[in-house]
Amino acid sequence: MLKRLPLFFHHVMYNLRGGFLVRPLAITLVLGCAGALLSEAEEAFPEFSAWVPKALFPSHADPQVAQVILGGIAASIMTVVSIVFAILLMTLTLASMQFSPRILTGFVRDRVTQWTLGVFLGTFSYCMAALPAARSSPYAFSPVATVLGAMILAFVCVCLLLVFIHHISQAISVNHIVDRIATETEAIIDDLMPSPQRYPRIGGPYPLDRSKWRPAAVNETSGYIRYVDRARLLNLAKAYHVQVHVLRRIGHFVPAGTPLLLASKPERLTGEVSRQFCAVFDIGPTRTLQQDVEFGVLQIVDIALRAISPAVNDPTSAISCIDQLSRIMIRFASRDPVEPLFFDPPGVARVSIPWISFEGLVNSAFEQIRLYAKGDVAVSLRLLRALTDVASTTQNSDYRESLVAAGKRVVAGCAERLTESEMRDLKVRQETLESCAAISCQ
Numbered sequence: 001m002l003k004r005l006p007l008f009f010h011h012v013m014y015n016l017r018g019g020f021l022v023r024p025l026a027i028t029l030v031l032g033c034a035g036a037l038l039s040e041a042e043e044a045f046p047e048f049s050a051w052v053p054k055a056l057f058p059s060h061a062d063p064q065v066a067q068v069i070l071g072g073i074a075a076s077i078m079t080v081v082s083i084v085f086a087i088l089l090m091t092l093t094l095a096s097m098q099f100s101p102r103i104l105t106g107f108v109r110d111r112v113t114q115w116t117l118g119v120f121l122g123t124f125s126y127c128m129a130a131l132p133a134a135r136s137s138p139y140a141f142s143p144v145a146t147v148l149g150a151m152i153l154a155f156v157c158v159c160l161l162l163v164f165i166h167h168i169s170q171a172i173s174v175n176h177i178v179d180r181i182a183t184e185t186e187a188i189i190d191d192l193m194p195s196p197q198r199y200p201r202i203g204g205p206y207p208l209d210r211s212k213w214r215p216a217a218v219n220e221t222s223g224y225i226r227y228v229d230r231a232r233l234l235n236l237a238k239a240y241h242v243q244v245h246v247l248r249r250i251g252h253f254v255p256a257g258t259p260l261l262l263a264s265k266p267e268r269l270t271g272e273v274s275r276q277f278c279a280v281f282d283i284g285p286t287r288t289l290q291q292d293v294e295f296g297v298l299q300i301v302d303i304a305l306r307a308i309s310p311a312v313n314d315p316t317s318a319i320s321c322i323d324q325l326s327r328i329m330i331r332f333a334s335r336d337p338v339e340p341l342f343f344d345p346p347g348v349a350r351v352s353i354p355w356i357s358f359e360g361l362v363n364s365a366f367e368q369i370r371l372y373a374k375g376d377v378a379v380s381l382r383l384l385r386a387l388t389d390v391a392s393t394t395q396n397s398d399y400r401e402s403l404v405a406a407g408k409r410v411v412a413g414c415a416e417r418l419t420e421s422e423m424r425d426l427k428v429r430q431e432t433l434e435s436c437a438a439i440s441c442q
Contacts (some may be wrong), residue, residue, distance in 0.1 A: 013118040016288040020108055020117060027118030031153070039143040066134035066142045073154045074127035080161060081120045088113060091168050097176060100302035102295075105288065106180055110223030116164040116313040121432075123153040174307075174317045178300050182324040185296030186331050188289050192355075193335035197396065208341070208352055210245055215259030217270040217277040225249070227282035227290040228353060234342045236277055237350040240268050244277070245352040249337065254283060293332065294356050297365050300324055304369050308379055318369070319382045325365045326386035332361055333394040334366035365419040370410050375417040376427070383410050391437045400437040407433045 092107055107113070130146045170176050225248060237244050241265040249253055260281060263269050269277055287295040304321035307314040337358070342351040356364075366383055373379035384407055391403045412432045415423060 024118035035126035160260035213262040216263035216266040223283040387406030
């Protein structure tokens, strides 16, 4: 159990940024404790009550006024919380049906929503925690300073409700959704690939001879690989004097009972040692953006595919998605690829981890859209423009070849359904892509 603590803390910190549990619950508990502690402190130090203006509480000794105010705020807050939850559930349902179920991850990570729910529930818990302090026996006591805090929180809740409604009205816009997904994906690229691309790259691929390696570290839980603790995996490989290769990359599904690694000395990875190696993988039922760049791309692709489907027929939204995909690809192409090999000591390769390549990400970003947009000139033209934009920003000849090949597939697919006159603009755009790639090569 202790071996999984680093991964557990990472999982908790990731969930702290997303979900309707951790942050709202923390805010609720903090405000609830504040209500209880403030009322007790006010009773222990009566001079606190003297700070409250007489205009708000003419009688600082009447507990009924405090009871009415605290009870009224608590009751009204719970009514508004019901409205907030109804708006939220309606938004999630609408987004899931209209765009893609996979984008719900971004909605539940929205901080405005989390703070709104947390402050509303926290205000309720604050009032309920402070309410017992307002009593008539054995002696009359009215926590007027605590009641003033409840009134301030109620005003904050009113302001947050307006902010929340305005935010939700913007959050369900397709342009806002794809921009948010692209921003989050770029942040993952910056985290995984912090160095600008050096071309030609220094060093080589250092291929490992894995012909005699054997499977090890059998997975116990079915799910998607969401995160790999690379530092701990390297430390374990060094501690047990083995070389390991991760069989599946981030975002791939791993059924229970299948091996996670290839090991140079698999006999050393048995029993408790095998469980230690398994503990470096975060495996769950859904993909996340912790280290999965492709997942961000696929979310935008899902929205684009639904937009150009015959049932929706919204090519403008698909074009917006393609624009954001080109932005992600430009960021990815401008960075050094993630190192697949980890050495310790220097010169001794200990760990090999596969990562998605530029060509693989290009296929994930544009190939499905290309297949569904064969009969749509506007979407196909924007695909070619996006490929041209990416090609103009990179000096990597392999990247440019992948982009030119993708452009040829776009034009070839459209030739199956479009007339010669409709193909004229596409061919011009293809020539622009090829010339841009050739200029960048020089």
